[in-house]
Amino acid sequence: MTYPELQSELRHFGLELPMADDLSVLAAALTFAGRTVPNRFVVQPMEGFDSGPDGEPLELGFRRYERFAAGGAGLIWFEATAVRCDARSNEQQFWLNENSAGKFAELLENTRRIARKENGHEIVTVIQLTHSGRYSKPVRGSRKPVIAQHSSVLDAAHNIPADYPLITDDELDRLQDDYAAAAKLAARCGFDGIDVKSCHGYLLNEILGAHTRSGKYGGSFENRTRFLRETIQRIGSEVPGIFVTSRLSVYDAVKYPWGFGTDKEDYKKHNLTEPKRLALMLQKIGVPLLNVTIGNPYFNPHYNRPYAKAAKGTIHYDEHPLLGVVRFVDTVREMQQSQPDLPMIGAGTAWLRHLVPKVAAGIIQSNSAALFGQGRCSFAYPNAPKDILTRGAMDEKQVCLACSGCTNFMRAEQPAGCSIRDRAFYRAV
Ligand SMILES: Cc1cc2nc3c(=O)[nH]c(=O)nc-3n(C[C@H](O)[C@H](O)[C@H](O)COP(=O)(O)O)c2cc1C
Numbered sequence: 001m002t003y004p005e006l007q008s009e010l011r012h013f014g015l016e017l018p019m020a021d022d023l024s025v026l027a028a029a030l031t032f033a034g035r036t037v038p039n040r041f042v043v044q045p046m047e048g049f050d051s052g053p054d055g056e057p058l059e060l061g062f063r064r065y066e067r068f069a070a071g072g073a074g075l076i077w078f079e080a081t082a083v084r085c086d087a088r089s090n091e092q093q094f095w096l097n098e099n100s101a102g103k104f105a106e107l108l109e110n111t112r113r114i115a116r117k118e119n120g121h122e123i124v125t126v127i128q129l130t131h132s133g134r135y136s137k138p139v140r141g142s143r144k145p146v147i148a149q150h151s152s153v154l155d156a157a158h159n160i161p162a163d164y165p166l167i168t169d170d171e172l173d174r175l176q177d178d179y180a181a182a183a184k185l186a187a188r189c190g191f192d193g194i195d196v197k198s199c200h201g202y203l204l205n206e207i208l209g210a211h212t213r214s215g216k217y218g219g220s221f222e223n224r225t226r227f228l229r230e231t232i233q234r235i236g237s238e239v240p241g242i243f244v245t246s247r248l249s250v251y252d253a254v255k256y257p258w259g260f261g262t263d264k265e266d267y268k269k270h271n272l273t274e275p276k277r278l279a280l281m282l283q284k285i286g287v288p289l290l291n292v293t294i295g296n297p298y299f300n301p302h303y304n305r306p307y308a309k310a311a312k313g314t315i316h317y318d319e320h321p322l323l324g325v326v327r328f329v330d331t332v333r334e335m336q337q338s339q340p341d342l343p344m345i346g347a348g349t350a351w352l353r354h355l356v357p358k359v360a361a362g363i364i365q366s367n368s369a370a371l372f373g374q375g376r377c378s379f380a381y382p383n384a385p386k387d388i389l390t391r392g393a394m395d396e397k398q399v400c401l402a403c404s405g406c407t408n409f410m411r412a413e414q415p416a417g418c419s420i421r422d423r424a425f426y427r428a429v
Pocket residue numbers: 044045046047048079080128199200247293304305306347348349350351373374375376377406407410416
């Protein structure tokens with residue numbers, strides 16, 4: 001596809017995407033919370049599921065971050081890292097604890113060193129702290145869901161019986177201690193920022209949409225946002241020298257009353273009233289940056305990662321991927337423009353392949369986001385930021401094909417990477 005063909009495809013669907021010919025906006029630095037991101041590219045968190053027994057990064061993890069660092073992005077958002085062993089979605093998911101912290105510090109130092117050596121810049125780093133909630137699977141092959149509310153939509157999709165117990169308020173109080181402990185370790189390792197992950201159907205995202213839960217973490221907007229706000233505030237006050245942020249799902253596209261940011265009458269439409277209110281609250285408690293996302297990769301992957309080919313074993317949704325790309329970009333823009341002084345980041349553009357550069361520049365130029373995030377492309381073509389910044393283009397032979405190969409590895413509980421562009425290391429499953 002060419003840019004004119006993309007434009008005509010957009011016209012065909014009555015859609016628009018911001019595009020700019022001048023790519024120089026992508027090279028501009030951005031400063032927040034006393035840190036300067038040297039350009040507008042962000043490596044979005046991409047789990048590799050290749051940690052050692054204590055959750056520590058091993059060779060494949062070091063290699064992944066070396067590739068990201070060499071690729072030129074100014075901000076690297078380290079992948080989902082569990083705050084407790086039983087919070088992992090996979091036996092080999094990163095897990096930050098006293099035994100693994102030394103390896104995380106080494107990983108971070110090595111990543112920074114490569115960015116300096118290859119690109120002559122200092123990167124900004126964020127680590128994503130997670131509890132996998134409904135998708136917890138700390139031991140291979142054995143699901144151990146932790147749920148905040150029953151959902152006739154998601155329970156049915158994932159075979160959760162009606163009498164399955166909910167995580168209690170006391171357990172949630174104690175979980176805040178685990179976040180604080182992991183955040184302290186992350187600060188000790190040297191990360192610039194902590195992401196209290198609240199997206200993609202995992203526990204904290206589920207709490208945001210827990211309309212049917214009773215007690216202090218469910219029901220009203222104040223209650224549903226309490227866990228996230230309190231955890232962020234607690235980390236902010238107990239862990240000096242770092243900033244606290246969140247990767248926030250602002251639109252779950254799960255039928256009311258079981259989702260966040262979803263229109264009450266029609267789950268196919270978003271209603272960002274609550275997410276905007278939350279973003280404002282988060283900014284007031286010191287959050288200097290928001291990573292905005294949508295959808296649930298286990299339930300409606302076409303919202304979260306528009307693809308050319310569905311992941312194995314998932315329902316095929318009959319939606320043109322361009323609609324998914326535009327939905328993602330539009331949703332992030334609505335959030336960003338409601339709060340222009342809080343820098344935001346989006347994702348979801350991998351399907352555009354080599355046509356990303358003008359769209360990325362258009363997004364920044366039109367203030368549809370402050371930074372441009374790439375997920376799957378970072379696996380396939382980690383040098384894309386460097387190529388866009390230095391050559392003004394991407395190499396069609398290296399782009400992500402949005403084939404869901406990387407997701408297939410995750411679902412097969414194997415280390416994840418690109419089965420097309422990096423097949424010497426990742427053989428397709
Ligand atoms: C294999 C794989 C691993 C991912 N791991 C994470 C993760 O650790 N944390 C997270 O917030 N999102 C994760 N994502 C979602 C991506 O960060 C990104 O939001 C998504 O792929 C859509 O953006 P893209 O079109 O640039 O790929 C993952 C996606 C894939 C395919």
